[in-house]
Amino acid sequence: MPDWLRTVNDFLLPYRMPTLMFLSGLLVPRSLEKPLTRYYWGKYQLVLWPYLIWSGIHMVQHIPAGPITNPQNWIATGYLWFLFFIGVYYSIAPFMRYFPAWCPPTFFAIMALALPEGHPERFAYFAIFFFSGALVATHAKLLDAILRGGWVIGGAGLVAVAFGTLATRVDTQYETWGAPFSICGIAVAIYLASRVNGRSWTIPFRFIGRSSLVFYVAHFPIIYGAWTLFTLWSDARPDTISIALFFLALSACTGLAYFQNIPPIKWLFRAPSFPSISTKKWK
Numbered sequence: 001m002p003d004w005l006r007t008v009n010d011f012l013l014p015y016r017m018p019t020l021m022f023l024s025g026l027l028v029p030r031s032l033e034k035p036l037t038r039y040y041w042g043k044y045q046l047v048l049w050p051y052l053i054w055s056g057i058h059m060v061q062h063i064p065a066g067p068i069t070n071p072q073n074w075i076a077t078g079y080l081w082f083l084f085f086i087g088v089y090y091s092i093a094p095f096m097r098y099f100p101a102w103c104p105p106t107f108f109a110i111m112a113l114a115l116p117e118g119h120p121e122r123f124a125y126f127a128i129f130f131f132s133g134a135l136v137a138t139h140a141k142l143l144d145a146i147l148r149g150g151w152v153i154g155g156a157g158l159v160a161v162a163f164g165t166l167a168t169r170v171d172t173q174y175e176t177w178g179a180p181f182s183i184c185g186i187a188v189a190i191y192l193a194s195r196v197n198g199r200s201w202t203i204p205f206r207f208i209g210r211s212s213l214v215f216y217v218a219h220f221p222i223i224y225g226a227w228t229l230f231t232l233w234s235d236a237r238p239d240t241i242s243i244a245l246f247f248l249a250l251s252a253c254t255g256l257a258y259f260q261n262i263p264p265i266k267w268l269f270r271a272p273s274f275p276s277i278s279t280k281k282w283k
Helices: 003-012 016-026 036-061 078-096 103-114 119-137 140-148 151-167 176-196 200-210 212-233 238-258
Strands: none
Touching (some): 016 078, 078 119, 119 176
């Protein structure tokens, strides 16, 4: 990886996955307005099902991730750990509403500090952002403070730039003490996105956003499979192959996203509905 690209990657590291977790948490209060049967059925269809499908594909394709027969390998499998984590967060979210909204992120912050390195620590660390998103969603004034901008966003922007710069020099990944600084960057990202929302040039990005599950689960198997073929048949430089793989994955995922509502492609990303389970009775 070129040094400049590694630097950009490290700068964004405190904000990329925390932002996705935060945005997922923003959807929790609205989702919980549904009856619990409908709520959990939706999470099974759109979270658990694609996780199981693509985890199986990943373990079959990527030997170090297997064997597929080992139940432990199905826990936070490879690049799909994000989907596993939010699946668990969504599962426990209905029980968290019996506590003040500030309790879950505080509880998981304490857990992240106490747990050893590895999946348990990461699980607690990202839960801070997920349930912080739910907290903001239940307090309109907090979200208004972000969207109105002004000195709040200006200050948050300075903090985010400083912390991102620090992340290029020091390993800050999964460090609980850095969570407040990451939230500053998330606030800036939300503010900037609100300012460009609806612009014509954002149409491709909104398409990707609405189909983010497709791009997320499908990109790695496409890249990994094509990389294996390219390295067998081509003597091209790795950076040249990487550029080709980027556009190949982008094109393939766009095609899958465009046809994602048509069986059997649909069943790669959403569990089939059965006649005995009708959403009409829950409306």
